[in-house]
Amino acid sequence: APVADPPAARPPLPAFPGPQRTALAAPFSIAEAQRGWPAPARIEPGTDRTAWQAAINWEDFASRAGSRGTFGVAGGIASVGMQAGASGGPYGALFALPFFAGALGVAALGGVVAGAEAIHRGQVQRDWRPCLEGLAAQAAPEALERHLAGTVTPPPPPAPSGRRGAAPPVAMWQVRLTRVVLRQCREAGHYGVEVGTLWSAPGREARFVRPVAQATPSPSLTWSQPAPWEGAAGGEADCRPLADYCRPENASLVAQEVMAATTAARDLLLQSR
Numbered sequence: 001a002p003v004a005d006p007p008a009a010r011p012p013l014p015a016f017p018g019p020q021r022t023a024l025a026a027p028f029s030i031a032e033a034q035r036g037w038p039a040p041a042r043i044e045p046g047t048d049r050t051a052w053q054a055a056i057n058w059e060d061f062a063s064r065a066g067s068r069g070t071f072g073v074a075g076g077i078a079s080v081g082m083q084a085g086a087s088g089g090p091y092g093a094l095f096a097l098p099f100f101a102g103a104l105g106v107a108a109l110g111g112v113v114a115g116a117e118a119i120h121r122g123q124v125q126r127d128w129r130p131c132l133e134g135l136a137a138q139a140a141p142e143a144l145e146r147h148l149a150g151t152v153t154p155p156p157p158p159a160p161s162g163r164r165g166a167a168p169p170v171a172m173w174q175v176r177l178t179r180v181v182l183r184q185c186r187e188a189g190h191y192g193v194e195v196g197t198l199w200s201a202p203g204r205e206a207r208f209v210r211p212v213a214q215a216t217p218s219p220s221l222t223w224s225q226p227a228p229w230e231g232a233a234g235g236e237a238d239c240r241p242l243a244d245y246c247r248p249e250n251a252s253l254v255a256q257e258v259m260a261a262t263t264a265a266r267d268l269l270l271q272s273r
Contacts, residue, residue: 028231033206034272040155040201041170043266045148047141048176048198055098055179055196060219099139099182100132131246138254139180147255148175152262155270173201175266180258183215185239192237193254195261196230199269206269208233210261215239234264 026032137143152175178196185192192212199206209226213236217224226232237257245253 027228028207030231030268033231034269037173037201037204037269037272038169038171040173040270043152043154043173043175045145045152045262046174046176047145048178049141051176051178051196051198052098052141052180055181055222057220057222099136099180131242134251135182135245135254138252139182141177144177144180144255144258147252147259148177148262151259152266171202173199175199175262177258177262178207180254181221183212184218185212186214186216187239189241190239191242191245192239193257194237195258197233197262197265199265206265207231208261208265208268210234210237210257210264212237213239231268233268234261237261 154173176198178198179194180196181194182191183194184190192215194210194212194215196207196209199208207227207230209230210233211226215224237260244250
């Protein structure tokens with residue numbers, strides 16, 4: 001049975017330099033979210049790295065029984081999680097952990113995948129390492145930002161009215177991925193990709209999420225359900241067997257789920273124009 005690591009042996013939690021901002025959040029309202037947006041001259045995609053890491057309940061994740069093994073499995077069965085956290089390795093390596101944290105439940109991901117929590121971790125590593133490492137690469141912020149840059153484009157600029165100089169105002173929009181999380185579904189061995197986005201323009205801000213249908217609660221996530229200030233966009237993401245994500249023909253499946261969530265949120269904001 002897994003044994004909890006003593007506090008001194010646990011991997012260090014990530015630290016984020018720079019000033020911390022605190023603000024009161026209002027419950028989501030679609031009418032308020034759509035109000036007052038200027039026409040988008042351009043949509044600049046990116047990743048909110050602080051929010052990406054804040055998607056994890058790090059205290060729970062690091063203190064649960066078997067946390068050391070869980071870090072190793074969640075990080076893609078390789079050095080992505082445990083070694084990066086313990087040795088202060090590449091900062092970007094930690095971004096694989098939020099993607100897998102929602103799939104862990106109370107057992108290491110390998111045991112869930114195999115359908116038996118008692119399966120030997122070495123066998124899981126041999127069987128699933130290429131798949132999970134590929135998923136970690138798909139979900140890397142840099143990879144997703146490249147996909148977003150080519151797909152999240154604004155509609156043509158609005159035509160000017162008959163009066164000279166009375167063209168509607170335009171401004172640059174920004175979209176930031178706040179989380180991309182592999183969620184465990186109620187059906188054994190099935191997973192879906194939950195995507196959160198933050199949209200902003202001068203004087204405007206809105207947060208959206210595309211949740212996973214029938215996702216199971218996870219104590220390793222800060223929010224197992226959408227936060228009150230997030231609005232749903234794009235319906236619900238499908239649950240699929242993990243093997244589906246690992247097929248060569250589905251090498252961009254995570255990116256496709258992110259694109260679906262992002263374009264749905266964009267279209268919601270454009271509806272009121």
